[in-house]
Amino acid sequence: MIDKIEKIHCSGCMMCADLCPENAISYEADTKGFWYPIVDQNECTQCGLCVRTCPGMSHFISDKQDPEVYSAWLKNDSVRLKSTSGGIFYGLAQRILSRGGYIAGCRYTEDYKGAYHMITNSCENLEKIIGSKYLQSNTKGMYKEIKSLLNAGYEVLFCGTPCHSAGLQRFLMKSYPGLITVDFICRGINSPKIYRDYLAELEEAYESKVESVHMKNKKAGWESLGLLIKFQNGKEYFRTGEHDWWVQGYLRDQLFTRPSCHYCQFKTLPRVSDITLGDFWGITGVKKADIFKGVSLVMINSEKGKDLFDQIQGEIYMERRTIDEAVSGNSSILYNESSGCNSELFFDQLSEMSVTESIQRCLNRCDEIAEDKKSISLTKGISNFFKKRRL
Incomplete structure (x- = not known):
């Protein structure tokens, strides 16, 4: 079973x-x-x-087409700066909501200690869905609710990881004209437990409960991969990705990424969803001001996805790009990250030290191994990562 x-x-x-x-x-x-x-x-x-x-127990065969690739961003700077990349999901979702449809996407729990998928027809709730949450989302009950809405004739825009999108399509067992699926370029999802424990450490350090969390905050620009956490006592924690232990533990050595993510079958072409969104890392020919605000990578994988994307063209700036450009800056479109060499050590150490201490020790060990080999790994070195923007 x-x-x-x-x-x-x-x-x-x-x-x-x-x-x-x-x-x-x-x-x-x-x-x-x-x-x-x-x-x-x-x-x-x-x-x-x-x-x-189960999509993990058999090979999932996509019925989508090879993608049309675009760089794009929302003309509304306020929304764009709140969003993870260029704000394209917000534009797509608003269009569905404006005609009485529903959106399904990941939001934080009220205490920001976890994440789950919300299904809503409210523009107010859209603000809770936009932005990255680099931990696993609880989706129990979502599939049944989406099927019920589709059977009732409602349009539904779903956004989630590629494996969630595959799971939804397998659950439905047939194509629904009213369903549009959006996935994102996924490097891998992280342990909800480690995320909670990391927040608990910061709460202790700042002597207050978390009030909000904003991953990939643009206070220092899109490329900074900033983490902004606000506390109920008015204090703030902000670090760029190069200086935050959670971000480094994830990107440098995949310390707390789910095991299946290293064997993901959905990092391939054609994609599993109608539209794929991501960060257009390494993009050229774009002004510095626009780099600061964020640029989306958009992959249109079906006629259904193209139709919705065409409907928001008046609200966005867009430019046709190539799949080679996209992959050169974001290898997670096609390739899995290997399991971190210190992942087991990281978890073993938690019985005697904090999350932060365990991350530090594991990353120091990575540096020592690299020094012994007299070469810095191009896929693990954080300095190289921030040059190539491979999130």
């Missing part, structure tokens, strides 16, 4: 729980904070639907 799935194949998409006709599947987090399916044998009828439908 699905609870026997190998960890390298389970993305934690939670689709199987929504799919089970007997509600026999729940989830339980392991010691690293990643959740995996648990089957209640008293309720399970051994129908095998969960295994047959």
Whole structure:
């Protein structure tokens, strides 16, 4: 049954729980904070639907086309600066909401200690969905709700990781004209437990509860990969990616990334969704002011996606680009990051030290190994990462 799935194949998409006709599947987090399916044998009828439908248990075949590639950004600077890249998702979502449709996307929990997928028809809630959250989103119940809305004739714009998009399409088992899927260029998702523990350390240091979290904040510009955390006592924590331990632990050595992300089958062409969004790292021919505000990479993968993108052209600046340009600055379009050489050490050390201390020790070890080899790894070195913008 699905609870026997190998960890390298389970993305934690939670689709199987929504799919089970007997509600026999729940989830339980392991010691690293990643959740995996648990089957209640008293309720399970051994129908095998969960295994047959799981996108991680079989090769997912996309029906999309090779992409049209664009650099783009929203003309509304206020929204663009709040967004992770160029604000294109906001424009797409607004168009769906304006005609009575729904959007489904990831938002933080009220205490900012976790993330889950919200389904809404409110422009006010769109503000909660935009922006990156580099931890796993809880999607239980989402698949059923989206199917119910589609069956009722509503239009739905879904945004999530490629594995979430694949899970949704497998769950629905047929094409719906009203569904438009958006995924993003995903490097990998991180442990919710480690994220919570990191925030707890900062709360202790700042002597206050977290009031808000903004990853990839643009206070120092789009390329800075800034992390801004506001606390209830009025204090703020802001670090660029080069100086924040959470960002470095993620980007330099994949210390707390889900195991399945290193074996992802969705980093390929054609893509799994109608539209793919991301950061256009390494883009040329763009003014410094626009680099500061953020530039989106847009990949149009279907006629349905093209139709929606065409509808917002009056609200955006866009320029046709090539897939080679896109991949040269963002290898995660096609390639998986290898598992961090210190990932197991990182988790083992948590019994005796804090998250920050464990990250520091692991990254120092990476530097020592690199020095011993008398060469800095091009894929792991943080200085090189910030040159190539491969997030």
